[in-house]
Amino acid sequence: MGQIEAKGRGEEMVDDVELANTKFAAPSVSNIKAYWSNGFNFDPEWDGRAHLAAGLLKVDEKIVCDIGCGPRQALRNSLSKESTYIPLDLKQWTADVHFCDLNTGNLPGHLIRSADVVFMLGVCEYLVDLHKSFILLAESCRTLIVSYCSTDLDNARSPLWINSCSGPEFGSLLGRAGFQVDRSLSYKPGQYIMRASLQAGEL
Known part of the structure; x- marks a missing residue:
């Protein structure tokens, strides 16, 4: 499929992007935390998403941070033996999982x-403020590989999802934080x- 363009940080955004970033669904952040603390809520089918995402890595990219790793840590199994895997989660x-909560700004910057x-698969739909989270990541992250279920084909959303964006809106939010979308897969x-890279001079 074609690349989704991420606009620059300083470009004026349409009102719909602001709305998409601030829409709130019924569940509270505490309810979401409780839901994702139950290992039975993780679908093995998502392992295929991690395998597809790992294919966006370049040959020389060996140190990988996985935000929202979950109990299966599917991304770990999709990496080469030479890779270093750093799992982060709520x-x-x-024993090797480090605490991370983007909704409270708790991000281990040194890692x-x-x-x-840095990978974030199946995480962005649960972030209260996507733009703020991307800005926080831009302080310490050079390259980001993220997944997102957009409203491009269907406006129906999971009752647990907090935000609602089209594909272009999501790419624009990345752009506002200083990231440029290099590749996008379906x-x-x-x-x-x-796959989004921090633009030169941003970090």
Whole structure:
């Protein structure tokens, strides 16, 4: 599919993007945390998304940080043996998982800086303020690989999802934080995996 353009940080955005970034659904952040603390709520089918996303890595990118790793840590199994995997999540599923909560601004910057690439798969739909989260990531992240289920084909949203964006709106929010979308893949209809790099001079 074609690349979704991310506009520059200083460009004026349409009102719909602001609305998409501030729409709130019924669930509270605490309810979302409780839901994702239950390992039974993680679908093994999502392992395919992690495998597809790993294909966006370049040969020399060996240190990977996985925000929202979950109990399956599917991305770990899709990496080469030479890779270093750094799992982050709301819950310490294994001894090596570090705590991370973007909704409260709790991001281990030293681990993010150490990574060649930061992954966020199945996370962005649950972020209260996408733009603020991307700005926070831009302080320490050079390359970001993210997934997002957009409204491009269907406006229906999961009752647990907090925000609602089209594919172009999502790319624009990345652009406002200083990221440029380099590649975008279709995981399923309307669901994207995007590789975005911090623009020169931003970090």
